[in-house]
Amino acid sequence: MNGKEVFRFAVRSVPQSIEYALEKAGLVSSSVDWLLLHQANQRIIDAVATRLEFPQEKVISNLANYGNTSAASIPLALDEAVRSGKVKPGHTIATAGFGADLTWGSAIIRWG
Structure with missing residues (x-):
């Protein structure tokens, strides 16, 4: 894959x-409490948060602990x-996954 692309x-x-x-x-x-992206690359996570004007303290990331765990990264x-x-219950989470063949998808979750 072409990393820059x-x-x-x-x-x-x-x-x-x-x-x-x-x-x-x-x-x-x-109205979103947390941003949770596919844990592929910290630079991507940071850049997406910046584009969305989302504060870094509300971005969930465990990439430094595990690396890219593929489809399991968001769960x-x-x-x-x-x-x-x-x-916590009632929080709203914006999620987005991306990967194989440059596919992507997002979901907004209200945690119960």
Whole structure:
């Protein structure tokens, strides 16, 4: 894979996908408590958060601990955030996954 092109793709497509999901959910980014992205690359996570004007202290990342765990990265990071007490019932989480063949998808979750 061409790393630079993947970076450009993710930094362009992921924020658009999250904004679209927020619009469909009738929410604005300021109502989101946590941003949780596929844990592929910290530079991508930081760049997407910056594009969305999302404060770094509200970005869930465990990439430094485990590296890229592929399709398990969002569920693992969410589980850790819940167990540590970061994510609480009623919190809104904006998630986005991206990967194989430059596919992507987002979901807005209200934690129960």
